[in-house]
Amino acid sequence: MAPTLALKPGTAWTDAWQRALTVAPEAFRDDRVLNLWAGSWQPDGHSLPATSPVDGSSIAGPPRLDSAAAEQAVRASLDQHRDWRHVPLPERRARVGAALDALAEHRELLSLLLVWEIGKPWRLAQADVDRAVDGVRWYLEHIDTMTEGRSPLAGPVSNIASWNYPMSVLVHAMLVQALAGNAVIAKTPTDGGLACLTLACALIRREGIPVTLVSGSGSELSGALVRSPEIGCVSFVGGRDTGARIATAVTDLGKRHILEQEGLNTWGVWNHTDWSALSAAIPKLFDYGKQRCTAYPRFVVQRSAFDAFLAAYLPAVGQIRTGHPLAVADPADPLPELDFGPLINAAKAKELGEHAAEAVERGAVPLFRGTLDPDRFLPGQDTSAYLAPLTLLNPPTSSPLYHAEPFGPVDTVVLVDTEAELLAAMNASGGALVATLSTDTPETFTRLAPQIRAFKIGHGAPRSRGDREELFGGFGASWRGAFVGGELLVHAVTEGPAGERLPGNFPEYQLMP
Incomplete structure (x- = not known):
């Protein structure tokens, strides 16, 4: 007869939540998380109930903002962007490096939150955190040559990403975008990753990096996060239906974009x-x-x-x-x-x-x-x-x-x-x-x-998304906009020489890899 299983001591959701409250009391309050905008943690938003996929137990739900509050957050991010884009690169590098040290210090807690919020096994949750930290450290080493002759965008970068890789996709992108001189905005995924992202952004914000993290429905926030004239670039990872709507909006507005969408591999x-x-x-x-x-x-x-x-x-x-x-x-x-x-x-x-x-x-x-x-x-x-x-x-x-x-x-x-x-x-x-x-x-x-x-x-072997210098993109409806990876990830969120044409899958042309 197989032995009866029990939760490993110290890994319960209540344990993870109490640790998050202790590490980042500015971002967590009692039984809810806060939104981060205008440089501070705001108690606004209507919190919704949420459950863990692991066993159906209650966990922290998203504090959803309305469209008016989201527009305020975007305007505040633009103010931050105007200051941050003039911060010298050595200082930006030092602040991002300090944020990475903080993320690495709290690796186990970030991983445990991922287990409860999106159901990742322990090994894969740790790998998600490690790939974010190690990947951005590579950019710290190479950012000088990647930004040579380039400047930050006119407005902040808006990030809308799916729930499956909160750290190695979303946080990684946010930190590289900030390293390149942009303020960054992110919407928490609807289906999970809220507490992990909140803790990560609290650690990043402590280093003076201009990050904004808000919750809300896509339909309610898309006007601010996609169509707002203050936004310099939209980065999206998700399904084709939502991606198609965003693609139409950014193309009509002539806005810089990186849209990774589903495809049948x-x-x-x-x-x-x-x-x-x-x-x-x-x-x-x-x-x-x-x-x-x-x-x-x-x-x-x-x-x-x-x-x-x-x-x-x-x-x-x-x-x-x-x-x-x-x-x-x-x-x-x-x-x-x-x-x-x-x-x-x-x-x-x-x-x-x-x-x-x-x-x-x-x-x-x-x-x-x-x-x-x-x-x-x-x-x-x-x-x-x-x-x-x-x-x-x-x-x-x-x-x-x-x-x-x-x-x-x-x-x-x-x-x-x-x-x-x-x-x-x-x-x-x-x-x-x-x-x-x-x-x-x-x-x-x-x-x-x-x-x-x-x-x-x-x-005869699988391919992956890739990291660091490896180019990444897609064909057809699986991708729209600039390709990313290595210097192209930086080029996608910076301005280059006049008339520059970014490589990517745009409606008017395609570049074969």
């Missing part, structure tokens, strides 16, 4: 025999339940190799570990090693389950259906946000699982007979961030890869 298998390499890659692809912009939820497989593919895929997907991220059998045990914990909320788990059931009703064939192991959860806990891996063969083209990114642990497999069918199936979403083609011959890869509509294409 695909893994093609054609004339391939190295099945051990594919099998070894499968578990890694399930990190964080495929709730990543560079996840691979679609395999496009040559029909004649389908039996060999299954022989490699099924044992690997059967090894995936999911469960409560903070549950241990003995207080002295380390936190569990998991591939993923809950999805972002119970509604998402329910939605994916319904999409899968509908696809099966219309002809998709279940290839693998995982189960939740009760020995990996607390006795009687709410598991409504958890979904075990699921794999479907040939989803109907009418299914959302065929065209859209599921953003969860649901794989689909599409069988093809010709190279033309392979390419059509790999390009089903009209543009993606990453793709991979597993094929034995370099000649086949060289011939087919340019026809795959993804920004980064791996040969």
Whole structure:
């Protein structure tokens, strides 16, 4: 009989909350968080209830502002921007470096908040914090050459990002933007990351860096954060529907923009025999339940190799570990090693389950259906946000699982007979961030890869978003505006020589990577 699990001592939400109150009393008040604008923490906004995806327990909810307050916050940020853009680069570098030291000092608390707020397993939560800190330190070393001959924008940078990487995507971007001489504004993601971002911004603000952090619905705040004339650039990470609306707005206004949107990243298998390499890659692809912009939820497989593919895929997907991220059998045990914990909320788990059931009703064939192991959860806990891996063969083209990114642990497999069918199936979403083609011959890869509509294409290995000097962007509807990475991330939020044309995926032209 398996031992009964319990929360590891010191990891409860109440423990994390009390630690946050102690570390940053200016940003947390009793049972709520505050908004940060005009250089100080404001008690405005209407707080909403929130629950943790880990077990359904109550956690701090967002203090949502209305549009009028958001407009005030943007105007105050512009005032900060006008002062900050004249701060000498050595001083900006010193302040950002001090903020990074503070973030590193509170790494464990930031990580624990991420576990409770967005369900990241401990290993991945720590990695999110580490990537933010280490990534910005690289920019500290290279910012001199990246900003040579350039100047900050005329107004602050507005950041609207999804909930899945609060530190390594959102905080990382904010600090690089500030290092380049801009005041920065961020909206807390609707679905999670509020307390972690609040703590991070409190530590950053203490170093005199002009950051603004506000909560509110996208519809209520978009007028201020996207359309406001004070905003110098809009940086967005999220879904295509919201991204399309923002793209229309910023294009009409002629505003600088970086819009990373969802795309169906695909893994093609054609004339391939190295099945051990594919099998070894499968578990890694399930990190964080495929709730990543560079996840691979679609395999496009040559029909004649389908039996060999299954022989490699099924044992690997059967090894995936999911469960409560903070549950241990003995207080002295380390936190569990998991591939993923809950999805972002119970509604998402329910939605994916319904999409899968509908696809099966219309002809998709279940290839693998995982189960939740009760020995990996607390006795009687709410598991409504958890979904075990699921794999479907040939989803109907009418299914959302065929065209859209599921953003969860649901794989689909599409069988093809010709190279033309392979390419059509790999390009089903009209543009993606990453793709991979597993094929034995370099000649086949060289011939087919340019026809795959993804920004980064791996040969038998996954591609990632990348860090530091690595270029990142997307094709089609997966990206709009300036490409980023290394100096291009800095160039996207600074002014260069007159007539400069930023490389990116703009409506009027595209630059091939």
